[in-house]
Amino acid sequence: MIEGILIGLETALSFKNLLMVMMGCFFGTIIGMLPGLGPMTAIALMIPITYGFEPATGLILMAGVYYGAVFGGSTSSILINAPGVPGTVATSFDGYPMAQQGKAGKALAIAAYSSFAGGTIAAIFLLFAAPSLSKVSLAFRSPDYFALMILGLTAVAAFSSKGQFLKAMMMVVLGLMLASVGQDSLSDITRFTFGNINLLDGISFVLVVMATFAMSEALTIILKGKDPSRATEQISLSKLGSIRLDKEERNKMLKTIPRSSVLGFLVGVLPGAGATIASFLAYGMERNFVNEDEKQKFGKGSVQGLAAPETANNAACSGAFVPLLTLGIPGSGTTAVMLGALLGFGIQPGPRLYMTNPEIFWSVIMSMYIGMVILLILNLPLIPYIARVLATPKNFLIPLILFFSVTGIYLMSFNNFDIFLMIGIAVVATFLKLYNFPMPPLILAFVLGGLMEENLRRSLLISDGSFNFLWDRPLTAIILAITVTIISWQIFKSFKK
């Protein structure tokens, strides 16, 4: 293995490849900041460019673009509450409030450090545990996935302030209802489309995120423009703040990063789960680990609330390479595009890749790591400049946020209907937010809705309609036991108060 690592390092550290990874990180960051153009699009855009390159060089460029795009998504989440990438939605829960408090620089620095740390730990896991973990990932069955989705929903508690739990739950149901629109995945029967062909494919995730986060936030800022209590917020928005972390913040991150990395990597390894679910699970898990004071800060600018999803989504990105490189199974949309690129280079990923093309296997792993180092080196000095976006006067910033939201949707479908649907959802979301109905549970449920129904369907069909599947498999039972423990603990603590 040492020999393989050295081969990988030698390839990845050549001048040409270092240049490629730097360019990849830079362009990836820009593409990731644009709503609607996530890592998947970014990598797809690179495929024609890389065809003339050697396979290792092409893959190194793609790895740079991949991590750059994920970081770019975090940047727009934190600064304008417009997650450019689904995996960075959870980043906005605490990142955006921090930016509003005049700590945009610090929030971006936390995101950069957490991403780097999450990616580093995951790269180490990838080096040592990839072959054995690929077998574990295949051991997951539908009941286990269903239990995992339920566990993911326990994160809802993180978004409900005192006495608002029912509101959060109603938003969960609304999110699941929105996710059920369109053709049923198995039977192709149309549901809730009202005869409109634009709804046949369901409602796009980016559309719902843009409507409930970016657009509704822009409308809320305008709506509350005359509110005197918002005046201080406007002043703090123009402050960039320091990017230095104090000792307490560093200590908090040191606790969060290891556990979120492990969780993120393991979720990333599971086919179909991915960075979005990893980040939500990490956010919910972190809230359960922290003390009562820190818990109150969640959703209002908590350091740990920001570090957890950022660590987990990067760790999950690395984790997603495990089934791709070792089994030839893409675990996410992005790795599916990567698989296409590998096949284009004439490389067949799978158990034999390690033996037949060791230089490819190791150089991809090493370049992923080098990509993260370069990303950190490139982005840290740029943070004060990137954060200046917030200093843009409100009269200019709001229309630009609306422009990015509409363009993100327009680029995906070239369809007026999606734009109107987004405006409609944004107006309703703005009204609901005025009355403290939280939006994150809606997004969480929307993400999990499709997978949840799919896995419940498979489980029930396999068990012939019996709910025994919930405790038949030890893995399902363990995940559900953790879920029940978390819920019971929440209820117990609320009674204790």
Place this chain on the structure above:
Amino acid sequence: MRISTDKVISLLFFVLSAFYLHQTYQIQVFSFDENAPFNAKTFPTFLAYIGMFLSILYVVLPENKPTKVDHKVLDYRSSIYLVIITVIYGFVILRAGFFLSTSFFLFFSYYFLGERRWIWMFILSFPFVALFMFLLHGILDVYLRDPLLKLLGIIG
């Protein structure tokens, strides 16, 4: 008896859930799937009942602290203007093309939000959109529909 807006929203959610349930029963499943342990209706039916249950629970249970919104300080006028401009933008983007519609959308949005620095309003609309289009269409090769620029031979 005075009912809080939070509870009115919950009642509306009850109506939405009831309507969702009604629509669930309209889903036409295949005859062989009708008695299957799980079909296209199963999950939505669960959701509808859970939604109705939660909303009724919210209405019935005493409220801790109903949300108070001071409507006098809310700027409804600017918000409505902005929504209308965005709707118009949505209507014309396919017909007038990306460049003109986006540039005018940005320019008028700045204007309706009270901005009067004309030079900045211009720079952050027409040249900004041109630069954005160059990045997307020229460098990244992302397709942007623009019949006008196509007619003028500026884009392919």
